[in-house]
Amino acid sequence: MNNKDEKHKEEGEESPSHSQQTVSDDDEIDYSVKPEFYDSELDDKDELWVQKKRGGRTSDAILNCPACFTTLCLDCQRHEKNITQYRAMFVVNCKIKSEQVADLGTKRKRGKKGRGSSEAKVGSDVGETYKHVCCSVCSTQVGVIDEEEVYHFFNVLPSEP
Numbered sequence: 540m541n542n543k544d545e546k547h548k549e550e551g552e553e554s555p556s557h558s559q560q561t562v563s564d565d566d567e568i569d570y571s572v573k574p575e576f577y578d579s580e581l582d583d584k585d586e587l588w589v590q591k592k593r594g595g596r597t598s599d600a601i602l603n604c605p606a607c608f609t610t611l612c613l614d615c616q617r618h619e620k621n622i623t624q625y626r627a628m629f630v631v632n633c634k635i636k637s638e639q640v641a642d643l644g645t646k647r648k649r650g651k652k653g654r655g656s657s658e659a660k661v662g663s664d665v666g667e668t669y670k671h672v673c674c675s676v677c678s679t680q681v682g683v684i685d686e687e688e689v690y691h692f693f694n695v696l697p698s699e700p
Contacts (some may be wrong), residue, residue, distance in 0.1 A: 589613055600625060600697035604632075604674040604681060611674065611681060611695060625692045635684055636671040 578584075589601075592613055599617040602625060603610055615627035669683035672690060682692035 598700040601700055602627070602681075602692055602695040602697055604677060604679055605694060605696050606679040607674060607677040608696070609674055609676045612690070612692065613700075615692070617697075621693075623693065625695065625697065627690045627692065628688070630672075630690055632675045633672050633681070633690070634675045634678075636673055640668050640670055 596614055598614045600615060601610065602612040602615055609632045611632055612625070612627045612630045614629055615625040618624040618626065667685055669685050669691070671680055672682045672684050672692075673680050679694070681694045682690055684690050
């Protein structure tokens with residue numbers, strides 16, 4: 540026994556882990572009283588709110604911040620090839636870091652293997668500049684916004700719409 544245990548024993552107290560009368564929290568809860576913060580219709584209300592915000596449009600996912608799980612987008616479109624990337628025009632809880640500009644330059648595609656062609660094919664976003672987009676709650680970078688004000692998310696957690 541250490542000094543703390545001896546002191547408690549001398550005073551006639553025992554630690555809760557050694558007590559024979561430990562009572563669980565479930566035994567102390569009065570289930571006859573309705574919980575103060577419970578609403579059985581809350582899920583239905585939340586779903587109606589999301590449908591109203593979308594304006595009848597369907598979404599491929601609901602996007603959340605990977606660090607703090609804050610909702611970032613309710614209406615987005617998944618990238619055809621890069622399935623972990625999304626684009627959107629209407630977002631919430633996002634801030635644009637206008638002082639940080641990302642110049643993604645040109646996209647290059649290699650020729651088919653075996654043809655010996657290393658000629659670069661330039662994508663449609665030649666020279667476009669992008670601004671970093673961060674979560675307004677925790678400042679985690681979640682994507683970029685282009686010159687046409689379309690958000691491109693690549694660091695997000697998608698969930699079912």
